[in-house]
Amino acid sequence: MSTDILTELAKTLEQRKLASSDSSYVASLHAKGLNKILEKVGEESIETILAAKDAINSDDKTHLVYETADLWFHTLVMLSHLDLGPEDVLNELARRFNLSGLEEKASRSQ
Numbered sequence: 001m002s003t004d005i006l007t008e009l010a011k012t013l014e015q016r017k018l019a020s021s022d023s024s025y026v027a028s029l030h031a032k033g034l035n036k037i038l039e040k041v042g043e044e045s046i047e048t049i050l051a052a053k054d055a056i057n058s059d060d061k062t063h064l065v066y067e068t069a070d071l072w073f074h075t076l077v078m079l080s081h082l083d084l085g086p087e088d089v090l091n092e093l094a095r096r097f098n099l100s101g102l103e104e105k106a107s108r109s110q
């Protein structure tokens with residue numbers, strides 16, 4: 001489920017590169033260009049940091065999850081704009097995980 005949604009969302013983001021910017025937020029970001037997309041990544045990063053600071057003294061971490069989703073979403077738009085996708089980042093994380101030997105340790109402990 002979790003990686004499926006990344007894959008499906010990435011497909012939609014790719015399609016939005018060719019869509020009209022009138023009715024699509026993502027198409028409007030692509031049309032405005034990389035600097036606008038990076039501006040959004042920066043804004044969402046700050047909002048995520050502030051939400052994390054609030055979350056430390058709260059039982060309700062919903063706002064932090066919401067802001068993190070905004071941040072992940074805008075980084076996916078950034079990757080798509082540069083002809084990359086979530087699989088590139090997931091492959092890199094998998095490479096690091098395998099390098100560290102954690103995968104082997106995790107399967108032994110199951």
Ligand SMILES: N=c1c2ncn([C@@H]3O[C@H](COP(=O)(O)OP(=O)(O)OP(=O)(O)O)[C@@H](O)[C@H]3O)c2ncn1[C@@H]1O[C@H](COP(=O)(O)O)[C@@H](O)[C@H]1O
Pocket residue numbers: 009012016023024025026027040043069070073
């Ligand atoms: N997951 C998202 C998603 N998350 C956040 N957002 C938008 O990201 C924006 C970020 O919030 P802000 O408050 O900063 O936005 P804003 O003030 O409208 O933006 P700016 O004018 O500052 O750029 C909001 O407009 C949100 O609606 C998203 N917009 C779209 N998606 C997905 O992308 C798909 C394609 O979207 P469209 O291109 O709009 O069809 C959708 O089906 C969704 O699955």
